[in-house]
Amino acid sequence: MERxxxxxxxxxxxxxxxxxxxKKDRKIYSTFRKKMLNDGFVMFQFSIYxxxxxxxxxxxxxxxxxxxxxxPKGHVGIMRVTDKQFxxxxxxxxxxxxxxxxxxxxxELF
Numbered sequence: 740m741e742r743x744x745x746x747x748x749x750x751x752x753x754x755x756x757x758x759x760x761x762k763k764d765r766k767i768y769s770t771f772r773k774k775m776l777n778d779g780f781v782m783f784q785f786s787i788y789x790x791x792x793x794x795x796x797x798x799x800x801x802x803x804x805x806x807x808x809x810x811p812k813g814h815v816g817i818m819r820v821t822d823k824q825f826x827x828x829x830x831x832x833x834x835x836x837x838x839x840x841x842x843x844x845x846x847e848l849f
Contacts, residue, residue, distance in 0.1 A: 750822065
């Protein structure tokens with residue numbers, strides 16, 4: 740078994756801009772968002788959702804799943820980054836840097 744490290748662990752980021760003008764559009768938006776939440780994604784910012792994956796292969800599974808329920812209209816982007824790259828991100832609220840919280844180790848049983 741390959742040892743987990745910050746270059747093997749991946750983060751999948753889904754960026755989307757979907758129409759919400761009609762009731763049908765809002766329903767499609769809501770369904771897309773709920774399916775991502777059910778697949779383990781969490782909101783990072785409005786219309787940006789992220790998911791932690793222990794490997795590239797696992798990230799590919801979740802990317803394939805998101806692609807399976809893409810909405811018919813709008814723009815969706817999917818990006819995969821290593822844990823090391825994700826950890827180097829700087830977050831700002833206004834001009835002040837937000838203090839980084841040390842992420843907890845995630846235990847996976849299988």
